[in-house]
Amino acid sequence: MNFLLLLSLISLRTHGTRTGPDGGWALEPDQNLVQDQVTDPDLVLEPDLSAVLRRVDPRFLSVTIDASLAAEESFMALLSSSKVRTLSSALSPSFLRFGGTRQDFMKFKPHRRKRNLKNTKNTGESCQQLLPWWVEDQLKKNWTLQQQILIKEDLKRKFKKTSFTEVTVDLLNSFSSCCGFDLIFGLNALLRTSENVWNSSNAETLIEYCRSRRYQMNWELGNEPNSFEKKAGIRVDGHQLGLDFLHLRELMSRSGFYRDAGLFGPDVGQPRDHRTDILEGFLQTGAEAVDAVTWHHYYVNGRATSLEDFLDPEVLDTLTLKTNEVMEKVKLLSPTKPVWLGETSSAYGGGAVGLSDTFVAGFMWLDKLGLGATLGLDVVMRQVLVGSGSYHLLDENLDPLPDYWLSLLYKRLVGPEVLKVRKRSSSAQSKRVRTYLHCSNEKSYSRGSVTLISMNLNQNSFRISVPSLLSSSSLDAFILQSDQLNSRSVKLNGRLLQMLDDETLPDLRGTRLPPSDHLQLPGFSLNFFVFLDVQAAACL
Structure with missing residues (x-):
């Protein structure tokens, strides 16, 4: 069981695009969810967790x-x-x-x-x-x-x-x-x-x-x-x-x-x-x-x-x-x-x-x-x-x-601590995948955890390989998608985000997933992955 479980949890995988009912771009749901396959990843991440690259305000x-x-x-x-x-x-x-x-x-x-x-x-x-x-x-x-x-x-x-x-x-x-x-x-x-x-x-x-x-x-x-x-x-x-x-x-x-x-x-x-x-x-x-x-x-x-x-x-x-x-x-x-x-x-x-x-x-x-x-x-x-x-x-x-x-x-x-992460890929589509790494916000997660920011500008899903430092850790996944690219609404892990009333925000908890060697980014998605058990030296 690995990160691909997330796709079944949110019951949506981007397979292509179609025209929505109002003429906008819409994401095509594919009910044939991806299975774990032994294939080369589209992108390999090489993070440096030993030192902080820089700190922002x-x-x-x-x-x-x-x-x-x-x-x-x-x-x-x-x-x-x-x-x-x-x-x-x-x-x-x-x-x-x-x-x-x-x-x-x-x-x-x-x-x-x-x-x-x-x-x-x-x-x-x-x-x-x-x-x-x-x-x-x-x-x-x-x-x-x-x-x-x-x-x-x-x-x-x-x-x-x-x-x-x-x-x-x-x-x-x-x-x-x-x-x-x-x-x-x-x-x-x-x-x-x-x-x-x-x-x-x-x-x-x-x-x-x-x-x-x-x-x-x-x-x-x-x-x-x-x-x-x-x-x-x-x-x-x-x-x-x-x-x-x-x-x-x-x-x-x-x-x-x-x-x-x-x-x-x-x-x-x-x-x-x-x-x-x-x-x-x-x-x-x-x-x-x-x-x-x-x-x-x-x-x-x-x-x-x-x-x-x-x-x-x-x-x-x-x-x-x-x-x-x-x-x-x-x-x-x-x-x-x-x-x-x-x-x-x-x-x-x-x-x-x-x-x-x-x-x-x-x-x-x-x-x-x-x-x-x-x-x-x-x-x-x-x-x-x-x-x-x-x-x-x-x-x-x-x-x-x-x-x-x-x-x-x-x-x-x-968090404010920026970490260095290098990327290796032979895929032509990898330039449409952007990744950044920070220590996690200590108000939300324990010290030593790290947050991977990623976005997939491709219409198809994209596979990322992470090193053992990250793959051995459980993680919280936050996947933002929308039914249409020009929609004013957004879903978090498949749930529509909206206020409960004028003074109450919705639950913004992520989906807890077990360790895995790979991350699968749905097409046209904005993502945060919080690795909980890393104990990154830079973040301690």
Whole structure:
């Protein structure tokens, strides 16, 4: 009895593809389950369990809320939804970045009404003040209309200047505090003087308000400065941007309360043309101001992509090229600084409708987590948790999409210690199988266990051989599949994942299997295998 038992447990093996009832791609169930055969494996894994390759931040998988949610401030109340808070809390520990294109078109405009200045961070009262269901329903209906307005702005690249009040700041603080997130607030960098120097007066007002409320916050300045000229007709070079960050760090120090708070930047777009020059100039003048260097990455254009792109290993491999370009710049000019993906998802331009919000997007997302950790990224911030575009983790009804469940399993199963694993194969299809290895999350499994992350981009099943270090161990298997690649639903070991109610997540336990020399990956599957009895030296 070996790992192939899993196929009978979930009663599904991918044999091919067919067209689903709504025209989507569907997986073809094959009732003739595979039997254990003496054949050469498609792929042989050679892991090194003796030492940690590198460690990522415990908040490695982090999330964002796009500033567009506050373009009409009433929508910020969605962060008080019971469902949103339940789903978000399950993703902690995490950074929560509030920013994006519209942060550079927003100003803080306080109401200056009398307020209770007690520290709300540690009071249970604010965490219990949840959104009434009838208000939530109306906001969700209105958000559909708001999305259309935002999309038109994006297409025309004409962004309306807006303001936000204490309401946005209070809700962000309450949400992040109650959910166990570390908040990063993005400041407007397009407020500039006639000499093209950052005008910090509005930021000073905001920082003073947050200090008076004793809100635990971190800060950023500007979003994708490489596109300022296209968006606003203003060009800011990297040298000046670095000086602006030094000025912000000085303001934080003067406040006293934020002296030791985090400052991250410059949030440049992925390397292309002059964008590397902006990063280089910034590092030369402003590197000492920041605690981590941030950049953004998307694989494809959301308005000109296809399902095949989401399953193309060559598209996935572009992350390596872009990451190495950034890492080389940072290592040369500021070698001690961590490097983060400060904003990332599958497709830019708000995502690819019908793809970025479906099961197939998980191949890009899981590979980015595995490959990013291996390449040296310390934090990866997913655009977005809720709200903007079609790359969200929670849909318009605030229900979890496939990438949410994938993120939740990653959080529960994968530890921060990255392990080295080599692969040998003579199969041409092996390049469509991606594998990464970590120590397991110690909150879920005992020390010494390891978690193998794997995905099969082939439509047919794929066989992996594991060495005796792993094959002698029992394991928990977590197999994610969907009936259609462009479906908004996902199954874990054959069971549909959905909330039991607004405050209750489903059982996410894996299927316990006995030791085996081989793993069989179903076609088009996303997988986590936790080897329980390994006692890996690197994880002890």
